[in-house]
Structure formats: structure tokens, C-alpha cells
Amino acid sequence: MASTALTVTPFTGGAAELRDRARTSAVLLVFAHGDCPTSALALRALSTAEGAGPELVVVAEDSPQDAARLVLRAGLRAPVLAEEPPYAASSELGIEAVPTAVLLEPGGAERERLVGWDRAGYERLLGVPLASHGAERKPGCGSRASEPPQAGGLDEPEDMFERGFTDGLPVVPPTPERVDAMLGGRDPDRSLGTVAPAHGEATLRRVAACAVLAGCRPDYFPVVLAAVEAVLEPGFNAHGIGVTTQPAGVVAIVNGPARERLALNSGMGALGPGSRPNLTIGRALRLVLTLTGGAQPGRLDRSTLGSPLKLGLCLAEAEERSPWEPLHVERGMAAGQSAVTVLAADAPLSVSDHRSRSPEELADVLAQAAAATWSPYWWPMDDETLIVVCPEHADTFAGHGWSKQQVREAIFDAACRPAGALRRGETTEHVRAAADDQLVHKWTDPGRIILMVAGGDAGRYSAVFGPCDGMGTAAITREIAWTT
Amino acid sequence: MDYVSPFDDRARTPHRLAGRPAAIEGRRVALLDITKARGDEFLDRLELLLQGRGARTFRIAKEAFSRPASVEVIEQIAIHGDLAVEGLAD
Numbered sequence A: 001m002a003s004t005a006l007t008v009t010p011f012t013g014g015a016a017e018l019r020d021r022a023r024t025s026a027v028l029l030v031f032a033h034g035d036c037p038t039s040a041l042a043l044r045a046l047s048t049a050e051g052a053g054p055e056l057v058v059v060a061e062d063s064p065q066d067a068a069r070l071v072l073r074a075g076l077r078a079p080v081l082a083e084e085p086p087y088a089a090s091s092e093l094g095i096e097a098v099p100t101a102v103l104l105e106p107g108g109a110e111r112e113r114l115v116g117w118d119r120a121g122y123e124r125l126l127g128v129p130l131a132s133h134g135a136e137r138k139p140g141c142g143s144r145a146s147e148p149p150q151a152g153g154l155d156e157p158e159d160m161f162e163r164g165f166t167d168g169l170p171v172v173p174p175t176p177e178r179v180d181a182m183l184g185g186r187d188p189d190r191s192l193g194t195v196a197p198a199h200g201e202a203t204l205r206r207v208a209a210c211a212v213l214a215g216c217r218p219d220y221f222p223v224v225l226a227a228v229e230a231v232l233e234p235g236f237n238a239h240g241i242g243v244t245t246q247p248a249g250v251v252a253i254v255n256g257p258a259r260e261r262l263a264l265n266s267g268m269g270a271l272g273p274g275s276r277p278n279l280t281i282g283r284a285l286r287l288v289l290t291l292t293g294g295a296q297p298g299r300l301d302r303s304t305l306g307s308p309l310k311l312g313l314c315l316a317e318a319e320e321r322s323p324w325e326p327l328h329v330e331r332g333m334a335a336g337q338s339a340v341t342v343l344a345a346d347a348p349l350s351v352s353d354h355r356s357r358s359p360e361e362l363a364d365v366l367a368q369a370a371a372a373t374w375s376p377y378w379w380p381m382d383d384e385t386l387i388v389v390c391p392e393h394a395d396t397f398a399g400h401g402w403s404k405q406q407v408r409e410a411i412f413d414a415a416c417r418p419a420g421a422l423r424r425g426e427t428t429e430h431v432r433a434a435a436d437d438q439l440v441h442k443w444t445d446p447g448r449i450i451l452m453v454a455g456g457d458a459g460r461y462s463a464v465f466g467p468c469d470g471m472g473t474a475a476i477t478r479e480i481a482w483t484t
Numbered sequence B: 001m002d003y004v005s006p007f008d009d010r011a012r013t014p015h016r017l018a019g020r021p022a023a024i025e026g027r028r029v030a031l032l033d034i035t036k037a038r039g040d041e042f043l044d045r046l047e048l049l050l051q052g053r054g055a056r057t058f059r060i061a062k063e064a065f066s067r068p069a070s071v072e073v074i075e076q077i078a079i080h081g082d083l084a085v086e087g088l089a090d
Helices: A015-020 A037-046 A064-074 A088-092 A119-126 A156-163 A176-183 A204-214 A218-231 A238-243 A276-292 A359-371 A391-399 A404-414 A429-433 B039-052 B071-080
Strands: A007-011 A027-032 A055-060 A079-083 A100-104 A110-115 A191-195 A200-203 A249-255 A313-316 A339-345 A348-352 A385-389 A416-418 A439-441 A449-453 A461-465 A476-479 B028-033 B056-061 B083-087
Touching: A007 A064, A015 A088, A027 A037, A037 A064, A037 A119, A055 A064, A064 A079, A064 A156, A100 A119, A110 A119, A176 A204, A176 A218, A191 A204, A191 A218, A191 A276, A200 A204, A200 A276, A204 A218, A204 A276, A218 A249, A218 A276, A218 A339, A218 A476, A249 A276, A276 A313, A348 A359, A359 A385, A359 A391, A359 A404, A359 A461, A385 A391, A404 A416, A404 A449, B028 B039, B028 B071, B039 B056, B039 B083, B056 B071
Parallel strands: A007 A079, A027 A055, A055 A079, A249 A313, A385 A449, B028 B056, B028 B083
Antiparallel strands: A027 A100, A100 A110, A191 A200, A249 A339, A339 A476, A348 A461, A385 A461, A416 A439
16 A cells, blocks of 8 residues: 655646556545645554555645655655646545545446545445544645635745754744735845855845745834844854854844833843844844845854854943943944944853942953953953943942043953963963063953943843954944835 | 745756876876965975876965855966866864
8 A cells, every 4th residue: 555655756646647546456546735734643643554455645735845754754655646736636526624544446436435534434445444543534725726826825834844944943934925914015136135155046035935934013014124234244254153163143233212112121121032123133143144144054054062142142332320421432433323233242241240339340340250251361362352340330330430541441451461471371462572571461452342231120131242252343333214 | 735845946067086097107186285284294295206106286275165166266277287276174
């Protein structure tokens, strides 16, 4: 009965061609399709059939690709005919529902048919027992010969994985309707440029597909677009970030009115889960880099360990809790503008300090934490470090009248050691060439330290995002354009 | 089922690797230094070995290891070299 090989053959023939398969021996035709859970149930049960009996042939009312998925998922090894529209054979045989089993006796005449799932009935047709896979009987679904295929099939989540439309987590299927809604009237063919390392072209259509996959709402799309534009700037070096053995992730920081407009979380748990816009915007940006750009882990992305940050991170600055000017204003935007700043970074290192009461002490604690990033003896670093200062730490600095620049310089000054103490393991040419007592800073310049404020009001935990050192990458800020 | 693909599905013609030469004597070998730490040490050693087998070598470097080689660097290799060896990192 069941064949040992899975073959999928496109089929446009009619009932006569099917009857011809039973010219010399009995054939059991099983009509099914991939959007029907009863079909899946039947095929799973049929995969357990053993022994002699009529040859089993699946007639899947699906494309060859979808037909293969349907049968492979069921674990069934049998010839599959992928019946294409207008489903001539199904129409001629009067198949109104799937699964329908049609037993053809030798010569091609129909002996019996079963509509829907009926385990005892299939056992009778096959002459062998079948394992129980749930229901003994179950009504089927409409045949595609009478109901055209609809988007939104029941196995869509699995389809997405099989198509590679994923970062490893389930996604929202990018149907044309959802992508159109995401585009919001924008020209789908407009290109933002090519995305390294595979140089896939970031058309708005593809970026919108990534935003849908990530779970974005259409009103988040302007932020996604601005972030993609930013990572495509040559100064960001998406190529290096995409292929490096470092665990390089990408952080997107939102400033300005966009935060309130989209309800981005800048407060409690600002770096963590729980907020849809934060999580999905960061994820959409990452999907553009991995799917459109080809920086897929284990392929062109050669990261040794990777990092949870590679799933994406979007955070918002708690401008109202900050004593300082917002990050985007520091970087040349007006306070009333919405902007996104992207930078490449290692995963965040939490820094607890509930004891420091002077700004000097607190700056020193943050500096010593940052001193260990990238590599403990690699001084100076020439790429940017992001320090997310929690509100209580910001209050300590502000309570003593410290400006952001003073904080930056104090951290820079505190991360300073004699070269002789740094000549271990991975260190720099600069350290190797220096005299033992020559002081070396952790950064080449205080400007390499990026400061912003976020987090809950209670708890003295700030975070340091170490740099992707040596990548020659720089933070890039772009305005968020709300209009098309 | 109809979905919008996030991939750039345009067909691309893959570049085929040139065949491995039977001998290197007299061949021009470009030694590409990607400018990562100690790559030059590797290439120094390799250069001696290649020259010992009769190859003519020349050195060329990428502008930055974290970025693709510029068109100019690739052109120089293509113009002056029959073979190329890339010295990777660390």
C-alpha cells in the first residue's frame, strides 16, 4: 500500500488521469489541502499504516511547495499530486470537502469513498490498522475546487518557519493586506538602499514585511524606517556589524514626541520585555538586517556566541526624568523633533550602586564597570560606549549640579590606569609601547561615552553597553518622518 | 498562500571560484592583508614559503578589516595577480 518514497508532482490533469493510475491495481486517492486540520489529522494517521493494500496517492489542492510541507509535516511518505487551480480532477470527481478518500479498483472504477475523517472507514479501505491520532471521526473542510484559497491558513506559523521568515521566534505572517496597512500609502518600490552583507535591496515593501513579521503596528513604521535609514549610513558599518565574530547587537534609541505617541516605555523595565513598541520596533530593524540583508546567524553572521541583544532592542529616553538635554538634542536635533539613534553594542552590563552619595564616587563605579567591557586590558577603546543612567543615579549627579559633560569627563578620568597594569592578555599596541607608569584611559576621548537616562524611579541600577570595538562603527541619528 | 517576502529574491549569478592551479612557480600571488592584528606575521611567513616555490608575490592591504575591500584594491589584485591569498585575523 503506502509507498516508501515522498514525491511531489505538479498535477493539472483530470479524473481520467487519476483513474489511469489504477489501471492494474487498486489505488486509494486521498484529497486534502494544507489549510484543513482534518486533512492533517488524516495524513498523520495514514503515516502509521503498514502492510499490503491499495497504493496510497495524496491529491493535495496546493502548490507543490505547500503540498510537500503538508505531507512532510504528517510524516507520510507517499506520492503526492499537487493539484493546481482550477482543480479539474477535484471538480470532475465532485470533491466538495477534504479529506475525501476515493478507492479505485483495478481498472479505475470507483468502489467507495469517504468524506471527512473516519478512522474505522479508512482502516476498512486500506485493510490495515491505523494508530489513533486524536478524533476517531471528524468533519472535513471545503475543497478548494469549491472554495478559493484564503490567506490565514491554520498552519501559518509553521509556514513562516519553513519559509525562513523568522528570527527563531514565531512571527506575524506578512499578508499583502497587512503589508499594505504597514506601508500606509507609501511607495512600496521606493528603496532605502542595499543592506549589507548580502546587499539585499531594502524596498519599503520588504521593510514593511519585516515590520509585520516583527509584530509592529502600522503607526510604528516611521520609527522602523528611520532606524533602517540610520543603519544604512556608511558610518554605521552594517557590513562589519553583520558578519563579525563579536556578539554585536544593534540598539535603537527613540527621543522626542514619538515616545508618547507610540507609548514607548522609557521607565520601569525600559530594557526588558513587556512593551510592544519597544520590542517590535527593535525586532523589525533586526529582521531587516538578517532577512533582507542576509546577516543570518550561522551563515553570514559569524558571531561566536551571539547575544540576546541580537533579537533587537529599542528603548526610549526618559527625557522628563532626565536632568540633562536629551540625546537627540545633543546630537543636533530640536527638542520637539522625534528621532532615532542607532548604535552597535554588546549586551548590557547592569551596574548596581546603592551606596554612592557623591557624584565622584558614582562616576567611578560606572567607570570601573565600563573598564571591563570589550576586553579588560584593551585600553583605549576607540568606539562608543552607551551608558543608560537610571533616574536615581541621574538625581545624584544632578543634585550636585553636574552637567552631562561633567559626568562624561568624570567617568573618562576615573577609567585610567598605568600601562604597566594593563600588559596582560589582549592588550593594545598603545599599551605595549607605553612606559609602565604612563597613564592610559579606557577610551580615546570622553566623547566616546554616550549618556542617556531611562528606567524606573526606584532602584539604583544603571547599565553599560560595551562597544563593538575595532568595527569602525558610529552612532547615527535620524529624524523620524511621520508623513509619507 | 500569498505573502510578501522580506528577502531580496532577485536571481543573482554566483561568482565561480577559479580552478586551483597545478603549480605556483612563476605565478603572481597577491597577499591581501585585511589589517587585523598579526595577519602580517602570517603573510610574512607565507610569502617566504611561496617565494621558495618560485612564486612572485606582492602585498596589498584592505583599508579596514571590518569593511569590504574597496574596488581599487580588488582591481589591483585582478590586474597584477594570478592568485590571491587573504590573511585573516588574530
